[in-house]
Amino acid sequence: MGDSSKEKAQKTPFFKGLKAEFNKIIWPDRITLAKQTTAVVVVSVILGAIIAVADIIVKYGIDLLVR
Numbered sequence: 001m002g003d004s005s006k007e008k009a010q011k012t013p014f015f016k017g018l019k020a021e022f023n024k025i026i027w028p029d030r031i032t033l034a035k036q037t038t039a040v041v042v043v044s045v046i047l048g049a050i051i052a053v054a055d056i057i058v059k060y061g062i063d064l065l066v067r
Contacts, residue, residue: 028036
């Protein structure tokens with residue numbers, strides 16, 4: 001069995017370090033966050049459409065070969 005005081009002593013510096021690192025984060029402002037979110041959504045939709053079109057073309061090509 002582990003010594004609970006030893007485990008607690010090991011976890012405390014980890015969480016202090018985690019908090020210190022979290023305080024170093026520069027969070028984006030609302031406008032930047034909105035622009036980046038919009039960019040990610042737009043690119044995701046465009047890539048989804050490209051993949052869907054490619055899938056339809058490949059499916060059509062395979063259907064032609066199988067007949």
